Amino acid sequence: MTTVDIRRVDPADEATVEAVFDVKNACWAHDLPDNVPPTLDEERLALTALWPGQLREDYVAVAGGRVVAHLCVELSTLENLHNAWAEISVHPDFRRRGIGRTLWAHANIRAADQGRTNMGATACKSVEGGIPRGHHGIEFLGAMGLEPKLAEERRRIEFGGVDWDAMDALLAESWKHAEGYRVRTWTDNAPDDLVEGLAYLDGRLILDAPMGDLDFEAPKVDAERFRASEATADARGRIRLHVAMQHEETGKVAAWTMIVFGPAHVHKGFQGITIVDPEHRGRRLGTVAKLELHRFVRAEAPALVAVDTWNAASNAYMIKINEQIGYRVVDSWVDYQGEVATP
Template identity: 40%
Template sequence: MPGMSTDTRAFRIVEIEPGDPAALDASYEIRRAARAHDVPDFPPLCRRLHDGAIRAGWPGVAQSTWLLRDGDRPLGVGTVRLRQVDNLDNADCEIDVHPDHRRRGAGRALYRHIAGYVRAAGRRRLLAETCGTLPGGPARDGCGAGFARAMGFADALHEVRRTLDLSGVDTDGYQRALAEAWRHADGYSLVQWRDGTPTEHLAGVAYLGGRLLSDAPSGDVEWESEEIDADRQRARDEARAARGMRTYSSALRHDRTGRLVAWSMLVLLSSPPDHAWQDITLVDPPHRGHRLGTIAKIANLRYAMAGEPALRFAHTWNAAVNEHMISINQAMGFRPVDAWIEWQQEIPRD
């Protein structure tokens, strides 16, 4: 279905070609403006990440991105991601309309185009995400949730984003928390690395990464475990590097078996340098109860702080019911900011 385009009344929807700089500029400007409006405390959208995602996609995922125009004016952009190895019934979608042109049918036109594309690809399920206001938190525009409901999506998972302002962290408290956690972790050792996964850890990281979708609370979202092996993990590392991402990883190795049994990773983008994003924290079930998650998260944050002198904020998301991980984040100083909803829809048939 490459090059698929649609005319919808006054709108024209055309797939973005990776080598079209004008289309990339238009897509970036729409998503930059949408992000600034919808989540104003986020840093400006990283241009290198935006362009790299359209040009190269992600290992094991087929991605298409379309630009919606009204005449010559670009108003909206939509992306679909189809996993090629696992979760073959699902499709992820992302729809952004410039804040100055919302509630005029552009989002609905993009949705209809995407739903038709996903239906033609044989997928059964469409997934999306929106940000909203958390009680007591800063106001967020609720148009995303309203749009999702109007298009027939059901809310499948409620999450909360928490942010840590590193200018006020209690570093002595971190040291005490680590010392206390290590009292429960006899027989484990800490290993750390930046960026690409060391060859000796590829299999362990691939195993832990593959467990995330099945181990983390997922509400009503229908996800299977990912099938990740060492080659796929290496390809992911290469894709991150191509997009200008820097990563910091801390893992716990079980000394008796030599296996990695816990892993936490933070991601920083090529711009700006003062925000980090929590990618994964996971402990293999047989090794839970030894404070390994606490050790991995605190040790990794300290590792990133030492390597990134400009780092000021860290962001993490947790399912609202994930009390254990929330308690760790709260103890580290993360504070709730806004509410996020994972939406799911069975694709309507013609």
């Protein structure tokens, strides 16, 4: 077992921030090379541009004068005050030496110090038909006594392989069920007249999406918090392309979806939220919104060639839509949770 010195990360310490990036980059190349690679700017901004209601503590494990691992402990200050979430990255050259266990123990101590009773973490594994993955994260969390609470599947669409004529036909057919709605599109920050409706939908996501057995409270989102999240996304340089379906008679936001990408990797994006207000379901608004979003992306971000999306494995309805419009399975991400464990 390797003995390490655990040190709190100072965001102003450029050498340590660069060392964290080196660890994250090595983990990316070893574990998920088809993912968007990390960037040094993103690591800097993650330490300072925090989401509303987010508190995070970052630590490095140092062995022989070298940073060999990174720990991030995330804590919410607005809801989920009983929960903590940890992310551990150990350099591939220093694994199987007990460093992860040491950092996990430290994460639990910090969670207990903050009055948290639950600890969670996420790990990746292979899924049939997807890209092979190592299962060391899954094995580690099981060994730490956590239980799998929510299995999500990641799917990817590669625009170069899409039959756009077929998608146009599907969109036209879906629009037949969505009369009385209009499309609103925008980049980055929302129009003022939509903010209240978007905040409502944002707060509903955890209520509507399958959450498995996770002990997790829905966020309390109002217009002020929504705008604060936009400000954080701006500070982090995230580019967001949005589509909303607006009910023509009432002006209400009935559905909303978006794709996000960073300035350093304009070729690869990630699906953000996709949600339909329960009062407006059954009109294929989800399908229309996602296909209209793909049209918008092709016009506004032609360099974007692939997008990843995550869905609970039990969310058969959304998975069916995603596969219908061209998404194919990549891997599985499992959320684990258990009681905070301290010596």
